Amino acid sequence: MQFSKSLAFLVATLATSLTVARSANPPGNWGVLLFPNFAALDVFGPIEALNLLSETVPLNLSLIAKTLDPVPTQPHVPGEVSNFTQSVVPTHTLANAPSDIEVLLIPGPGPRAPDLRDEIAFIRDTYPRLKYLIAVCTGAWLAADSGVLDGHNATTNKAAWAERPVNNTVNWIAHARWVVDGNIWTSSGISAGIDAALAFVGEIYGEGLATDVANAMEYERNTDPTRDPFADLYGL
Amino acid sequence: MQFSKSLAFLVATLATSLTVARSANPPGNWGVLLFPNFAALDVFGPIEALNLLSETVPLNLSLIAKTLDPVPTQPHVPGEVSNFTQSVVPTHTLANAPSDIEVLLIPGPGPRAPDLRDEIAFIRDTYPRLKYLIAVCTGAWLAADSGVLDGHNATTNKAAWAERPVNNTVNWIAHARWVVDGNIWTSSGISAGIDAALAFVGEIYGEGLATDVANAMEYERNTDPTRDPFADLYGL
Numbered sequence: 001m002q003f004s005k006s007l008a009f010l011v012a013t014l015a016t017s018l019t020v021a022r023s024a025n026p027p028g029n030w031g032v033l034l035f036p037n038f039a040a041l042d043v044f045g046p047i048e049a050l051n052l053l054s055e056t057v058p059l060n061l062s063l064i065a066k067t068l069d070p071v072p073t074q075p076h077v078p079g080e081v082s083n084f085t086q087s088v089v090p091t092h093t094l095a096n097a098p099s100d101i102e103v104l105l106i107p108g109p110g111p112r113a114p115d116l117r118d119e120i121a122f123i124r125d126t127y128p129r130l131k132y133l134i135a136v137c138t139g140a141w142l143a144a145d146s147g148v149l150d151g152h153n154a155t156t157n158k159a160a161w162a163e164r165p166v167n168n169t170v171n172w173i174a175h176a177r178w179v180v181d182g183n184i185w186t187s188s189g190i191s192a193g194i195d196a197a198l199a200f201v202g203e204i205y206g207e208g209l210a211t212d213v214a215n216a217m218e219y220e221r222n223t224d225p226t227r228d229p230f231a232d233l234y235g236l
Numbered sequence: 237m238q239f240s241k242s243l244a245f246l247v248a249t250l251a252t253s254l255t256v257a258r259s260a261n262p263p264g265n266w267g268v269l270l271f272p273n274f275a276a277l278d279v280f281g282p283i284e285a286l287n288l289l290s291e292t293v294p295l296n297l298s299l300i301a302k303t304l305d306p307v308p309t310q311p312h313v314p315g316e317v318s319n320f321t322q323s324v325v326p327t328h329t330l331a332n333a334p335s336d337i338e339v340l341l342i343p344g345p346g347p348r349a350p351d352l353r354d355e356i357a358f359i360r361d362t363y364p365r366l367k368y369l370i371a372v373c374t375g376a377w378l379a380a381d382s383g384v385l386d387g388h389n390a391t392t393n394k395a396a397w398a399e400r401p402v403n404n405t406v407n408w409i410a411h412a413r414w415v416v417d418g419n420i421w422t423s424s425g426i427s428a429g430i431d432a433a434l435a436f437v438g439e440i441y442g443e444g445l446a447t448d449v450a451n452a453m454e455y456e457r458n459t460d461p462t463r464d465p466f467a468d469l470y471g472l
Binding site for chain 2: 058
């Protein structure tokens, strides 16, 4: 097989779009917060877009967790109905995360996540140094609990809308695929993170690149942040 | 935060659909083939659907690679434009993979994948024992090279369509989001794996469950396997 031709195609496609990048100094240093029972697609939907973008735009990724132990999507619990999990290897701990991270992506915890107070403190302490914060799905719950969403517009998972933290001054917006408020991007549930990430790529790195990445992913984008059929589905 | 309520919601939602499962004995033992430079979303799009399904349907997952070393989406190459990779921990090697795997998912290799002849041999040797084979994106190139697609209809990545292996008797179908032929499912590029996986869940475990999983993912499905805007986009 000739994989090198495939690479050449992708690079050539993406390179044509570099001239339309909107930001003179787009962020290169990304971090993803990981914890047991993170939703896999909350991470790998957005990150696939960045994986492709990284073919031509210089990007670095840190995967940050409490320890360097592999982080499972489902902590194995004996007696559970299934044993169906995937584990991702962190590159840094909360304590030694790089100080120059510019974009932090927070995926959503599932129902079996442990106490995440250390991760919430990390978000609170790291946010002032960030250029951008992106929280996908119930990841916005963690951002809200850290205080960084106070006084901001935000959205989150729609299936579990009623359970979002409300002991704060977040202006939760139900009908939104994603919400941008200042340098904070929040998305609706799970797959909404892909649309938010592609919108972020378009806004920050250039719309031509976002289109090229979406086409390389063969993904039909929702480009309208206010179009949210799942808010309707869940009666919000 | 009350994650337990979220769990209760999901389980209650999915449980209502169990009664419409189509197959009396649906497969429970899944395997995913991993190799360096696998496309992250080729795995984690379909597998997110299965992660959610596994809340109520008993499922087991084996992650199979040449060795037990963590498998990177991008092998790090000094001097590359980016250092942007994620590594997943295998549970089994090609040599000691469980003999009772019923569904094997093959993601697509990217342009920096190493020689995959051992993985191709694994596909050829394992296929006769499987109930189903699912190949996403350029994963169908590996399936084709193994010989198991000979005489079958199949599809694959559209951006790299011209590079698909043609030294075989595969009937490649360009205009298809995914193709089912007997027990072999192949999908178009990257995100098409999500639509194929949800169609598979609907066909094998029940359409009600597929709808519930897609809604929990807040994912707008393409339910028509013949609707493929990317075949048009890439001039096929």
